[in-house]
Amino acid sequence: MACLLLAAVACRPASAQYHVFWGDVHGHTSHSDGKGSLDDYFTYARDVSKLDFVIVTDHDFGNVAPWRMPKDTWTLTQNMADKYTVDGSFVAIAGYEWTSQPKYWTEVGKDAASERLFPGPPKFYNHKNVYLPGRIEYLVSAKDPASMSPNLLATAVLKHGGLIQNNHPTAGSEGADQWGYDPTYCSVITNTEIDADTLLYEGKTYEVGVERTVRGFLSRGGKTGFVKGTDTHEGKPAARTAVLAKELTREAIFDALRHRRNYAVTNARIVLSFKIDGHEMGEEIETAGRPKIDVDIHGTDTISEVAIVRDGAVLHSLSPGTEQVKFTYVDESFQQNGYYYLRVTQVDKDKHGDLSRAWSSPIWVKSKVSRRSSPSSIGHRQE
Numbered sequence: 001m002a003c004l005l006l007a008a009v010a011c012r013p014a015s016a017q018y019h020v021f022w023g024d025v026h027g028h029t030s031h032s033d034g035k036g037s038l039d040d041y042f043t044y045a046r047d048v049s050k051l052d053f054v055i056v057t058d059h060d061f062g063n064v065a066p067w068r069m070p071k072d073t074w075t076l077t078q079n080m081a082d083k084y085t086v087d088g089s090f091v092a093i094a095g096y097e098w099t100s101q102p103k104y105w106t107e108v109g110k111d112a113a114s115e116r117l118f119p120g121p122p123k124f125y126n127h128k129n130v131y132l133p134g135r136i137e138y139l140v141s142a143k144d145p146a147s148m149s150p151n152l153l154a155t156a157v158l159k160h161g162g163l164i165q166n167n168h169p170t171a172g173s174e175g176a177d178q179w180g181y182d183p184t185y186c187s188v189i190t191n192t193e194i195d196a197d198t199l200l201y202e203g204k205t206y207e208v209g210v211e212r213t214v215r216g217f218l219s220r221g222g223k224t225g226f227v228k229g230t231d232t233h234e235g236k237p238a239a240r241t242a243v244l245a246k247e248l249t250r251e252a253i254f255d256a257l258r259h260r261r262n263y264a265v266t267n268a269r270i271v272l273s274f275k276i277d278g279h280e281m282g283e284e285i286e287t288a289g290r291p292k293i294d295v296d297i298h299g300t301d302t303i304s305e306v307a308i309v310r311d312g313a314v315l316h317s318l319s320p321g322t323e324q325v326k327f328t329y330v331d332e333s334f335q336q337n338g339y340y341y342l343r344v345t346q347v348d349k350d351k352h353g354d355l356s357r358a359w360s361s362p363i364w365v366k367s368k369v370s371r372r373s374s375p376s377s378i379g380h381r382q383e
Contacts, residue, residue: 018261026055038076048236051239093253096130098130125180191226202352240264293308293340302323315331339362342360
C-alpha cells in the first residue's frame with residue numbers, strides 16, 4: 001500500500017499557504033545521558049536559540065547501565081511539554097529515543113556483553129525518535145517484546161497518532177537492520193536524520209556516509225523525508241529542522257512532519273522552497289509531461305552550490321556565488337518515475353569547520369502516461 005501524502009524562517013512565507021518554523025527534533029537532558037533539567041531544555045530552546053518548536057527525546061534505556069526511564073519521568077516530560085506550549089508562540093513536544101542495541105539478543109558472541117532478551121542473532125535497528133501529539137500512559141520501548149522491532153514499534157505508535165524518525169543512519173552492512181520495516185509503515189516512520197558524507201569534529205575528519213546511506217534507502221524504494229537534530233547532550237537545542245506549517249501549534253507541526261513538509265540544515269537558517277509542478281516537498285505526485293522544478297533559496301551567506309538530486313545522482317547543479325538564487329529547471333530526461341530533492345551548500349562553516357548545508361525532503365514523481373500504457377510497460381509502483 002503506497003503512502004499517499006497530502007498535499008520560513010519567519011522572514012517570509014514559504015508560500016501563500018505555509019510558513020517556515022524552526023525547531024530541533026533530537027536532544028537529551030539529565031533524565032537520560034544529557035545535562036540539565038527539562039526546564040533548562042525548554043527555556044534554552046525558547047529564549048536562547050529562539051526556536052519555534054522543540055522535541056525532547058531522552059532515551060528509553062541507557063546505552064551502558066541497564067536503566068529504564070521511570071514512568072514518573074515520562075509523566076513529567078509530558079507535563080513540562082504541555083506547560084511550555086503556547087500556541088502561536090512556542091511549541092514543546094514530548095518524545096523519547098527508542099534505543100535498540102545488539103546486546104539485547106542471545107547470539108551476540110561468546111565473549112560479548114549481552115542482556116539476552118530476545119533469541120537469535122543480534123539486530124541493530126539503530127535508534128529512532130518517537131514523538132506523540134497527545135499523552136500516553138507510558139512509552140513503548142526497545143526492550144519490550146511487543147515493540148522490540150521497527151514494525152512492532154510502528155504498530156504501537158500508530159495507535160496513538162504518533163510519529164517515528166530514523167536517527168543518525170549508519171553506513172555499511174552494520175546498518176542494514178535500521179531500515180528493517182515494512183513499506184506500509186512509511187506513514188508512521190516518516191523522516192530520517194540526514195547529514196553530509198564527510199564530517200569534521202574537533203580537528204578530525206570522519207567518513208560517515210550519511211547522505212549516501214539515505215540515498216541508498218530511497219533508491220531501493222524507501223520513503224522518508226529529511227530532518228536534523230543536534231542530538232545535544234548539553235541541554236542546548238538549536239535550529240536544525242524547518243517545517244512548512246499553516247500555524248504554530250502542536251497539531252500543525254505534527255501535520256507538517258507527518259507529510260514530510262520539512263527540511264534539514266546543519267548550521268545556518270537557510271530558507272528554501274523546492275516544488276515540482278507546484279507541489280511541496282514531501283509529496284507523491286503524478287505528471288503528464290516533464291517535471292518542472294522551481295527553486296527559491298534565501299541564504300545567510302554566499303551559496304557555493306545548489307544541486308538537484310534525482311534517484312541518487314546529481315541531475316543539475318550550479319554555483320551561484322550569491323546569497324539568494326531563484327530558478328526553474330525542467331527535467332527533459334524524465335522517464336516514468338523518480339524521486340528528487342534539493343541540496344544547498346554555503347561557504348560559511350560551523351565551529352568544527354563543516355559547511356552550512358540544507359536538504360529538502362524529497363518529492364516523488366510518477367508519469368501519468370505510464371499508467372495508461374500496456375501492463376508490460378508499466379513501471380514498478382514504489383510502496
